Amino acid sequence: MTETTLIRGASLAGGERADLLLRDGVIAEVGTGLSAAGATEVDAAGLVALPGLVDLHTHLREPGFEQSETVLTGSRAAASGGYTAVFAMANTSPVADTAGVVEQVQALGQQHGYVTVRPIGAVTVGLQGTQLSEIGAMAGSRARVTVFSDDGVCVSDPLLMRRALEYVATFDGVIAQHAQDPRLTEGAQMNEGELSGVLGLAGWPAVAEESIIARDVLLAEHVGARLHVCHVSTAGSVDVIRWAKARGIRVTAEATPHHLLLTEQLVAGHGDGHGHGADAAQHRAYDSRFKVNPPLRRAEDVAALRAAVADGTIDIIATDHAPHPVEAKECAWDEAANGMVGLESALSVVQAALVDSGAIGFADVARLMSSAPAAIGRLDGYDAPLAAGGPANVTLYDPAVSRAFGTADLHGKSVNSPYLGRTLPGRVVATFFEGRPTVVDGVLREPEEVSRG
Amino acid sequence: MRHLLSTRDLSRDEAVGILDVTEDMAEVNAREVKKLPTLRGKTVVNLFFEDSTRTRISFEAAAKRLSADVITFSAKGSSVSKGESLKDTAQTLAAIGADAVVIRHASSGAPAVLASSDWIDAAVVNAGDGTHEHPTQALLDAFTIRRRLHGDASRGRDLDGVRVTIVGDILHSRVARSNVWLLTTLGARVTLVAPGTLLPFGVGGWPVDVHHDLDAALAEGPEVVMMLRIQSERMHAAYFPTAREYAREWGLTDDRLARLAPGTLIMHPGPMNRGLEISATAADSPASTVLDQVANGVSTRMAVLYLALAGAEGAGA
Numbered sequence: 001m002t003e004t005t006l007i008r009g010a011s012l013a014g015g016e017r018a019d020l021l022l023r024d025g026v027i028a029e030v031g032t033g034l035s036a037a038g039a040t041e042v043d044a045a046g047l048v049a050l051p052g053l054v055d056l057h058t059h060l061r062e063p064g065f066e067q068s069e070t071v072l073t074g075s076r077a078a079a080s081g082g083y084t085a086v087f088a089m090a091n092t093s094p095v096a097d098t099a100g101v102v103e104q105v106q107a108l109g110q111q112h113g114y115v116t117v118r119p120i121g122a123v124t125v126g127l128q129g130t131q132l133s134e135i136g137a138m139a140g141s142r143a144r145v146t147v148f149s150d151d152g153v154c155v156s157d158p159l160l161m162r163r164a165l166e167y168v169a170t171f172d173g174v175i176a177q178h179a180q181d182p183r184l185t186e187g188a189q190m191n192e193g194e195l196s197g198v199l200g201l202a203g204w205p206a207v208a209e210e211s212i213i214a215r216d217v218l219l220a221e222h223v224g225a226r227l228h229v230c231h232v233s234t235a236g237s238v239d240v241i242r243w244a245k246a247r248g249i250r251v252t253a254e255a256t257p258h259h260l261l262l263t264e265q266l267v268a269g270h271g272d273g274h275g276h277g278a279d280a281a282q283h284r285a286y287d288s289r290f291k292v293n294p295p296l297r298r299a300e301d302v303a304a305l306r307a308a309v310a311d312g313t314i315d316i317i318a319t320d321h322a323p324h325p326v327e328a329k330e331c332a333w334d335e336a337a338n339g340m341v342g343l344e345s346a347l348s349v350v351q352a353a354l355v356d357s358g359a360i361g362f363a364d365v366a367r368l369m370s371s372a373p374a375a376i377g378r379l380d381g382y383d384a385p386l387a388a389g390g391p392a393n394v395t396l397y398d399p400a401v402s403r404a405f406g407t408a409d410l411h412g413k414s415v416n417s418p419y420l421g422r423t424l425p426g427r428v429v430a431t432f433f434e435g436r437p438t439v440v441d442g443v444l445r446e447p448e449e450v451s452r453g
Numbered sequence: 454m455r456h457l458l459s460t461r462d463l464s465r466d467e468a469v470g471i472l473d474v475t476e477d478m479a480e481v482n483a484r485e486v487k488k489l490p491t492l493r494g495k496t497v498v499n500l501f502f503e504d505s506t507r508t509r510i511s512f513e514a515a516a517k518r519l520s521a522d523v524i525t526f527s528a529k530g531s532s533v534s535k536g537e538s539l540k541d542t543a544q545t546l547a548a549i550g551a552d553a554v555v556i557r558h559a560s561s562g563a564p565a566v567l568a569s570s571d572w573i574d575a576a577v578v579n580a581g582d583g584t585h586e587h588p589t590q591a592l593l594d595a596f597t598i599r600r601r602l603h604g605d606a607s608r609g610r611d612l613d614g615v616r617v618t619i620v621g622d623i624l625h626s627r628v629a630r631s632n633v634w635l636l637t638t639l640g641a642r643v644t645l646v647a648p649g650t651l652l653p654f655g656v657g658g659w660p661v662d663v664h665h666d667l668d669a670a671l672a673e674g675p676e677v678v679m680m681l682r683i684q685s686e687r688m689h690a691a692y693f694p695t696a697r698e699y700a701r702e703w704g705l706t707d708d709r710l711a712r713l714a715p716g717t718l719i720m721h722p723g724p725m726n727r728g729l730e731i732s733a734t735a736a737d738s739p740a741s742t743v744l745d746q747v748a749n750g751v752s753t754r755m756a757v758l759y760l761a762l763a764g765a766e767g768a769g770a
Binding site: 189192193194195196197198199200201202203205284285286288327330331332333334335 | 461538539540558560561562563565566569570582583584585586624627630653654655656657658659
């Protein structure tokens with residue numbers, strides 16, 4: 001690896017301008033007026049330099065669901081969104097509940113070379129919620145699994161959850177819980193509220209999330225383990241997590257970009273009041289692009305989540321990138337799959353929801369979308385963002401532009417984005433993964449240029 | 454009217470317009486030759502993903518009396534039950550040349566998805582979708598109420614000030630939802646009566662009064678009492694303890710029937726569970742409009758098909 005790149009005049013997250021010299025996969029120097037013979041120069045005037053983004057919650061679908069996404073296509077979607085590392089969820093087929101599966105996924109990621117792929121191991125065999133999977137074997141494998149989750153399925157059995165917390169703590173891992181009481185959400189289709197009653201869709205009540213989080217933080221306190229709460233979606237959940245943190249419980253929490261921007265009103269075909277321009281105002285009712293689990297919630301919940309991100313109650317932003325083939329969404333609402341793709345749009349949505357309003361700055365973005373998720377996942381190289389000597393994982397972002405988000409902006413296999421046709425601010429101009437560009441001038445590089453196979 | 458998906462979308466004038474066209478159709482249905490040439494050459498497809506003999510034959514009769522060609526597509530035993538998607542079915546119907554699709558589907562919103570898709574360009578009439586709406590049922594109910602209250606002077610009138618009490622499983626009832634929106638748009642005052650388990654979450658935001666106590670609601674002297682069918686499977690999902698307790702608390706029993714003011718209309722969308730939500734005496738009493746509702750259903754569906762397929766050049770909405 002001998003590529004040398006000199007990034008000139010980027011705005012660091014703190015606001016000051018600097019040059020960054022990337023050489024041999026590390027950030028060799030940060031300063032002003034840098035020069036390097038033979039370096040590829042990148043004019044970064046007006047661009048924000050962020051540490052490479054880390055997504056703690058990605059569905060890459062391989063093995064088993066390659067019609068939706070593969071490690072390669074998901075890695076490309078990630079790189080185009082400014083990511084240099086993703087944690088791949090365990091609900092593949094076979095499920096990532098053995099060392100063999102996680103090593104395969106990790107190796108594919110390494111070979112493709114767009115991002116670091118860190119597999120998440122299943123908590124229970126086959127996500128069945130009855131028997132612990134081979135957590136120790138996965139932790140000790142070449143994939144070095146640190147995050148365990150039955151995502152998509154809640155570990156609802158309280159005794160099993162207790163044991164899982166205790167056992168995972170043995171390996172300094174963390175349980176990432178999909179908080180959803182299964183009985184309270186049987187057949188659930190959207191947020192339970194006045195709108196679900198009018199639309200005749202079975203409700204997914206906030207209490208089904210909040211009661212599991214409340215139980216889990218108390219369990220985590222009791223056994224002294226770490227807990228990570230996936231995709232927090234309600235104001236009540238924020239209150240519970242805030243209380244738990246004040247009590248000293250070792251809990252971290254994530255919010256998704258879509259829960260920070262979109263509301264349940266979209267299910268009814270109404271605008272959500274958060275759009276940019278008139279284009280966001282009208283959709284059709286029962287448009288299954290807006291079907292996701294946990295569901296889009298009320299405007300009050302969105303406001304509470306934003307406040308919780310701003311005050312640190314919510315630690316990270318993770319995409320829950322969930323690709324599905326077209327036919328899984330071209331149907332009646334309750335027949336449609338849950339989930340949205342989000343890697344390519346995440347940074348823009350975070351800008352729209354939080355940065356443009358002044359709630360957070362780009363230094364916070366760097367923490368929420370890079371250093372903090374890396375710390376939760378025990379991923380090395382992200383603890384000192386853009387510091388000389390660290391790995392050259394860098395994203396250059398232009399916050400000044402806006403774009404009509406379309407399928408041309410999507411680089412995975414699936415197009416189930418809720419933002420198609422919406423105007424979003426900002427654009428990823430370049431991504432460097434371990435010193436090598438994966439995105440140049442806003443264009444994703446081709447697999448053969450990036451592959452380390 | 455391009456599609457009929459929901460009564461929530463109808464304005465007062467549009468709704469009164471449909472009821473007035475229904476009057477015209479009812480006159481046709483009173484003739485010896487119950488047939489109009491209006492929709493000759495048009496193809497109406499009854500697309501029933503869920504069994505519903507009553508609604509299906511009502512739409513069939515309506516389309517035939519307007520001289521349309523009728524194709525009935527029932528899910529059972531068809532490709533639909535073998536996993537064919539709504540999209541493929543819709544595209545097939547488009548290729549056949551359907552001008553209108555009357556759709557009954559177990560999924561709330563399926564007619565709206567069909568109407569806003571580019572799979573088919575036909576008029577879409579919602580014949581009941583999941584627990585969402587059943588707009589033609591509400592229209593025939595409103596027509597039945599208006600007829601009973603205003604007789605031959607019905608044309609042009611709404612239901613201003615009429616008090617309608619709807620009793621039973623509101624939570625799962627598309628009939629109740631369509632009636633709430635339509636009757637309130639027409640000026641009626643609607644009261645819902647049910648145990649808390651059978652009311653939708655957030656019903657407090659609806660433009661209705663809500664009661665748990667049927668006797669108290671009936672004591673207010675509504676002009677119309679509409680009983681909803683109770684599905685026996687609700688009992689097993691802990692919505693209420695036993696059929697006997699339900700009948701005692703929320704059934705229109707003989708005792709409650711005797712206390713109704715003379716002239717109170719008793720409605721039921723059918724099919725009835727005699728002895729559960731309604732006693733046999735109540736169902737068969739002169740106050741019962743059950744058979745009127747069935748007859749008016751055909752006139753209402755004629756009006757809707759007419760307005761959807763020929764309405765641009767015709768009268769009404």
